[in-house]
Amino acid sequence: MKPALDWLDSRTGYRRLVHESLYENVPGGARWRYVWGSTLAFCFMIQVITGIFLWFAYSPSSQTAWESVYFIQYEMAGGWFLRGLHHYTAHAMTVLLVVHLMQVVIDGAYKAPREFNFWSGIILLQLVLALSLTGYLLPWDQKGFWATRVATNIVAITPFIGPELQKLIVGGTEYGHLTLTRFFALHAGVIPGAIIAFIVGHIYLFRKHGLTPKQPRRRPDAAFWPDQVLRDAVACLAILAVVLFFVFRYHGAELGAPADPSEQFSAARPEWYFLFLFELLKYFPGGTEVWGAIVIPGVLLLILAVMPFVGNWKLGHRFNVMYLWAMIAGAAVLTGLAIKADRNDPNYAIAVVSAQRDAERVVDLARSPAGIPPTGAVTLLRTDPFTQGPKIFARNCASCHRYDGHDGLGGKPKDEISAADLKGFASRDWISGLLDPAKVDTPHYFGGTKFKGGKMSEYVKEEVANFSAEDKALLQQTIIALSAEAGLKAQKELDERDAQVIDLGKKALIGERMGCMECHKFHDAGEETAPDLTGYGSREWLVAFITNPEHERFYGDRNDRMPAFGEDKSLTPQEIGLVADWIRGEWYVPKPQHP
Amino acid sequence: MDTSDASPPTDRREFIKKASAVVIGGTITLAPVAAGLFVFMDPLRRQSESGASVLVATLASLPEDGEPRKFSVLATKVDAWNRTPNVPVGAVYLQRLKGEKVRALNVVCPHAGCFVDFRPAKNHYFCPCHNSSFGPDGSILDPKSPSPRGLDELAVEIRNGAEIWVTFQNFRAGVHEKIPV
Numbered sequence: 035m036k037p038a039l040d041w042l043d044s045r046t047g048y049r050r051l052v053h054e055s056l057y058e059n060v061p062g063g064a065r066w067r068y069v070w071g072s073t074l075a076f077c078f079m080i081q082v083i084t085g086i087f088l089w090f091a092y093s094p095s096s097q098t099a100w101e102s103v104y105f106i107q108y109e110m111a112g113g114w115f116l117r118g119l120h121h122y123t124a125h126a127m128t129v130l131l132v133v134h135l136m137q138v139v140i141d142g143a144y145k146a147p148r149e150f151n152f153w154s155g156i157i158l159l160q161l162v163l164a165l166s167l168t169g170y171l172l173p174w175d176q177k178g179f180w181a182t183r184v185a186t187n188i189v190a191i192t193p194f195i196g197p198e199l200q201k202l203i204v205g206g207t208e209y210g211h212l213t214l215t216r217f218f219a220l221h222a223g224v225i226p227g228a229i230i231a232f233i234v235g236h237i238y239l240f241r242k243h244g245l246t247p248k249q250p251r252r253r254p255d256a257a258f259w260p261d262q263v264l265r266d267a268v269a270c271l272a273i274l275a276v277v278l279f280f281v282f283r284y285h286g287a288e289l290g291a292p293a294d295p296s297e298q299f300s301a302a303r304p305e306w307y308f309l310f311l312f313e314l315l316k317y318f319p320g321g322t323e324v325w326g327a328i329v330i331p332g333v334l335l336l337i338l339a340v341m342p343f344v345g346n347w348k349l350g351h352r353f354n355v356m357y358l359w360a361m362i363a364g365a366a367v368l369t370g371l372a373i374k375a376d377r378n379d380p381n382y383a384i385a386v387v388s389a390q391r392d393a394e395r396v397v398d399l400a401r402s403p404a405g406i407p408p409t410g411a412v413t414l415l416r417t418d419p420f421t422q423g424p425k426i427f428a429r430n431c432a433s434c435h436r437y438d439g440h441d442g443l444g445g446k447p448k449d450e451i452s453a454a455d456l457k458g459f460a461s462r463d464w465i466s467g468l469l470d471p472a473k474v475d476t477p478h479y480f481g482g483t484k485f486k487g488g489k490m491s492e493y494v495k496e497e498v499a500n501f502s503a504e505d506k507a508l509l510q511q512t513i514i515a516l517s518a519e520a521g522l523k524a525q526k527e528l529d530e531r532d533a534q535v536i537d538l539g540k541k542a543l544i545g546e547r548m549g550c551m552e553c554h555k556f557h558d559a560g561e562e563t564a565p566d567l568t569g570y571g572s573r574e575w576l577v578a579f580i581t582n583p584e585h586e587r588f589y590g591d592r593n594d595r596m597p598a599f600g601e602d603k604s605l606t607p608q609e610i611g612l613v614a615d616w617i618r619g620e621w622y623v624p625k626p627q628h629p
Numbered sequence: 630m631d632t633s634d635a636s637p638p639t640d641r642r643e644f645i646k647k648a649s650a651v652v653i654g655g656t657i658t659l660a661p662v663a664a665g666l667f668v669f670m671d672p673l674r675r676q677s678e679s680g681a682s683v684l685v686a687t688l689a690s691l692p693e694d695g696e697p698r699k700f701s702v703l704a705t706k707v708d709a710w711n712r713t714p715n716v717p718v719g720a721v722y723l724q725r726l727k728g729e730k731v732r733a734l735n736v737v738c739p740h741a742g743c744f745v746d747f748r749p750a751k752n753h754y755f756c757p758c759h760n761s762s763f764g765p766d767g768s769i770l771d772p773k774s775p776s777p778r779g780l781d782e783l784a785v786e787i788r789n790g791a792e793i794w795v796t797f798q799n800f801r802a803g804v805h806e807k808i809p810v
Contacts (some may be wrong), residue, residue, distance in 0.1 A: 096708055184741040184758060187802040197801060198673055206672045207799070207810040210708035296701055296717030298736075298744040300757035316759045320740070320769065320777035321805050381746075385757065409713075429699065448749050597689065604690025606703075 056259035058241060062251030064261035067141070070134035071240070072266035073273050075233065077127040080274075081165075082226065084120040089222060092172070094214040097410035099174035100292040104400055104411065107289050114286030121287030122280040124166055126273055128307045131159050132362065139341065139358045142351055143246035149342040151239040154232050156339055161229045163307075168221035170305060174214060176389060179293035180302035182217075183209065188315075188327045209295060291392035292411040300385035303376070310368035313375075334361060388443065395421055398624045417608075423616020426609050430599065431456075434482070437617075452482030453596070456617050460520035460571025462528070465513045471499040484594045489553060490564065497549070508542045512550070515539025520571030524619050543567065562586060576614040580605070677810060682786065685795045686723060691731065697724040697747050697754075697765065699736060702797045721783060721795055722747060722754070724765065733783040733795045734767045740776040742802045754780060777805045 043049045060068070091110060093102040106113035135155070138144055144152040171182040190200035205212025256262075304312050311331065318326035337357065344350040376382045392415060399414040400406050407413050415421045424442035432441035434453035441447045455478045458464040467473045474494040480486045501509060518529045518536045529536065542548050544559040551560030556567045565588045569575045578585065581600025584593045599605040605613070615621060686700050701717040720736045734754075736744045743758035753770055754763040762770040767780035784796040801808040 097711075180743065180758075184743065187741040190801065191803040196803075201672045202670065204672070205709070206675060207677045208708065211711070212672065212709050294717075296720055298720075298746065300744075300746065302743060302758055312759075315741075315775060318775055319773050320761075320775060323740070323775055323777075323803060381757065599690075602689035603687045 054241075056257065056263070058245075058258040059255055060245055060258055060262050061247035061255050063253035063256045064265050065248060065252075066265055066269070067137055067248060068245060068262060069266050069269035070130060070137050073269050074127065074130050074134055076266075076270040077123050077130060077273065078229065078233070080123045080277075081120060081127070084116055084123070085222060085226075087116055088120060092218075094172065094211075094218040096174060096210045096214060096293070097408070099172060099214050100289075100411055101400075101406050103173040103175075103289060104397065104406075107286055108397060108401070115281060118281035118284065118286035119277065122277045124169065125280075125305075125307070126277050127162055128166065130273070131162055135159065136358060136362075138246075139354055141246055141248055142345065144341050144354075145345045145351075146342060148239070148243050148246070151236060151243065152342055153339060154236045154239065156335070158229060158232050158236060160335075161225055161232065165221060165225050165229070166305060166307070168217045168225065171217050172214070172221060173289055174293045175290035176293055176297070176299040176392070177288075177290045177302065179209065179295070180299045181304045182213075184302065185304070188323070191324050192328060193324065209293075289393065289397075290389060291396050291415060294412050294415070297415075299389065301382065301389045303372075306369070309372040310365040313368040313372035384443075384445070392421060399622060401624065402622050404622075417612070418621060419612045419615035420621035422609070422612040423621075426605065426613040427616065430605060431613070434595065450482070451477045453594070454479050454483075458619075459576075459617050460517060461522055461525060462513055462517045465517050469494055469498055469509065469513065471495045493549070505547065508545075508547060511535050511539035512542045512548050513539070515543055516567060516570055519567065519569050520575075520618065521573075522571070522618060522620075563590075563592075565589060571618070573611075573614055573618060573620065576618065577607075577610050580610045580614060581607075680796060680798050680809065682794045682796050684788075684792055685721060685733070685797075686793050687791050688725070688729065688731070688787065688793060689791065691723055691725040691793075693725065695725050695765075696749060697722040697732075697734070699723075699747070702795065704797065719797060719799065720744065721797070722780075723785075723793060723795075729787065729790075731785045731787065731793050732766065733785045733793075734780040735783055735797075735799065737781070737799060737802075738776060739778050739781060739800065739802055739807075740774075745780065777803060778807065781807055 088106065091102060091106045091113070093099065103117070106117055108114070138152065138155065167182075167185060171178045186200050186204050189203060190196045192199055201207065203213075203216060205216045303309065311327070314326045314330070315323055338361075341354045341357075345354055347353075395418065396411055396415050399418060400411055424437070427435070427437060427442035428445065428447075432447045433449055434451070436447075436451045436455040436457075438457035439455065468479050471494050473479060474491045475481050475486050480488070480491050485491065498509065514532055515536045516539070517525065518532075518539075521529070540556075544551050544556055550556070550567065553564035554560050554567045555562045560567075565579075566575075577600075579588050582598040583589050583596045584591065584598055584601075589596075597604065600607065600610055681704065683702050683704050685702055686698075690700075691698060699720055699722050702719045702721055703715050704718045705712055705714045706716045706718050722734045722736060724732045724734075726732055738745050738756040738758065738761055740756065740759055740761050743756050745754040745756045745761070745763065747753075748755050752765055754765075754767070756762070756776070759775045761774040761776035763774075763776070763780050764770045767782055769776060769779050781798075781800045783798060786794045786796075788794055798809050801810050
């Protein structure tokens with residue numbers, strides 16, 4: 035063995051290299067407080083390795099970025115773990131950077147002759163933060179998209195070159211493909227390359243000047259290997275354990291709904307370690323934000339950079355340590371304020387819930403048999419009744435109608451209910467309620483409308499109220515038949531089971547005893563003075579109704595206040611279809627997964 | 630032998646050699662950098678295509694009481710190599726004013742680009758990102774608001790007595806002036 039190694043050494047000189055790396059002198063012996071630099075190098079190594087493997091599966095474009103990250107997270111075996119490792123190690127790195135900086139400042143390791151070492155460290159700190167900022171956008175989810183919009187708009191206020199700089203980073207004036215290709219090139223190429231260059235310089239300078247021993251030295255000098263290496267390794271193991279805890283706890287990293295530049299995202303917040311900057315911006319009135327976003331952080335960093343000179347003065351070192359603590363305390367207070375403000379803001383809570391709902395929903399849709407179309411996953415949510423229905427309802431219908439007592443999204447509209455509650459519209463229960471003398475004139479049905487006390491309510495309260503047992507049985511059949519016209523998904527099995535009852539009910543509907551045809555129409559029978567009951571509550575019926583309730587087929591000129599949403603073009607045909615599908619409970623439901 | 634005359638040419642030759650090495654070395658490095666930077670700067674040479682008039686809604690869809698309503702602006706979205714017709718490119722708040730007039734405000738907060746929200750209970754616009762607030766006419770409500778200017782009003786034209794056409798544009802964030810992007 036030895037001759038072979040001798041040969042190798044004579045050709046490469048590897049022994050000297052190994053010796054230099056492992057037998058670096060540690061003055062005063064190994065200590066735990068020296069591990070931080072190594073933990074950072076370890077984290078960076080994790081990021082490079084996991085990043086390269088993520089790269090194998092990632093596709094930066096506005097139609098494929100979210101989709102490929104979804105595929106990594108939910109479809110590829112172990113993808114969530116790889117992504118989680120990358121994500122939480124990034125968080126760990128930010129924390130470790132601060133700890134490393136504190137250790138360097140407290141131990142006075144920034145002082146002459148180690149100025150360049152310190153400066154290269156400050157540059158590394160900023161490069162790592164730049165990695166976080168660029169990486170945040172790459173999944174192209176709502177959170178990353180909106181946070182990046184804010185961050186790049188802040189870039190635009192940089193004096194002199196701001197707007198041009200923003201255009202170069204964003205790849206134009208709009209956010210899209212080129213924003214992703216640029217951010218990805220920065221995240222996976224330019225910034226890591228710069229970090230490697232600076233780490234090499236940082237370690238070279240560290241070796242050149244040696245370690246700054248913590249005084250008093252407790253033990254005699256020792257070599258880096260094996261005592262310090264062991265301590266470093268144990269520290270790295272501990273970091274990995276913490277990271278793994280979060281990876282398993284949250285099953286990888288979060289993935290929000292795909293970015294939609296036209297969809298409001300009120301839950302936009304930066305990553306927690308940028309919250310202090312986010313909070314700081316709230317305190318700068320219009321036009322002065324350049325102070326909060328650029329000048330003040332710049333000055334704070336500058337003071338950090340001149341620490342080696344300040345440290346030469348008598349009380350300089352004490353000032354430096356206090357300054358660092360003050361910065362950390364300031365950032366902590368601002369972070370706390372930001373979190374507190376969000377906790378006390380009910381609108382933010384609603385926004386977070388709605389963001390989570392969209393995020394879960396889009397995954398269900400992506401996993402549906404139809405899968406993700408080539409136009410991207412954003413189309414899935416835009417064409418999903420379950421997602422869009424409540425929003426359209428809240429915006430256009432909920433000033434009069436309700437859905438299970440709320441505005442569709444769970445909120446409470448400004449005005450009292452003044453038209454029917456449409457939860458379960460056209461279902462057997464809903465129609466039974468309408469035909470219930472005790473309910474027909476409540477706000478749930480006609481109570482808030484001009485139909486209160488009208489012909490229909492008169493019929494229910496006077497005739498139905500006095501029905502015999504036999505009539506009631508007939509009414510029940512009629513209700514079942516009328517509800518079957520809607521073809522509701524939720525009643526599919528019931529309707530199939532009750533086919534015979536439905537046939538009887540249809541006869542009752544046009545029969546004299548029930549008397550419906552005195553006002554309503556059903557296929558060829560009846561009068562057209564009240565809404566047509568042919569296909570009542572079906573998709574076609576509901577879409578036509580929302581499009582124009584004043585049509586002769588429905589209320590004609592007896593229409594109350596309902597706008598003709600389609601005729602007026604205040605809703606597109608697609609929007610009307612979405613809200614109709616949602617009211618009818620017609621949306622994709624994933625099959626329950628069996629364990 | 631007198632060599633003093635030979636010395637200057639040698640120095641000169643040395644200098645020319647060194648200078649040539651530096652110039653050549655610099656040039657061959659600059660060539661790929663310049664080629665790359667030139668392409669990298671491409672976005673600076675492009676003009677945006679915004680500013681077209683778009684049919685957004687009809688008068689009938691605006692509440693009589695003047696409460697603003699939000700509408701998507703559908704147009705052709707250009708994303709580098711993709712052109713997608715009839716998709717949302719932004720959104721506006723439309724508000725009915727006296728005399729069949731309509732006010733259109735871009736929903737983008739002029740501070741940092743989030744979408745503002747109209748809060749009917751308080752009758753104002755509110756940005757959920759950094760808490761800027763705006764009056765119903767889009768003007769800054771709280772002088773401490775981080776937004777440097779009020780919401781951006783867009784030109785509106787009523788055609789055929791009922792159609793609301795809006796000249797849709799985005800503007801640079803973070804500055805007092807309203808500069809189209």
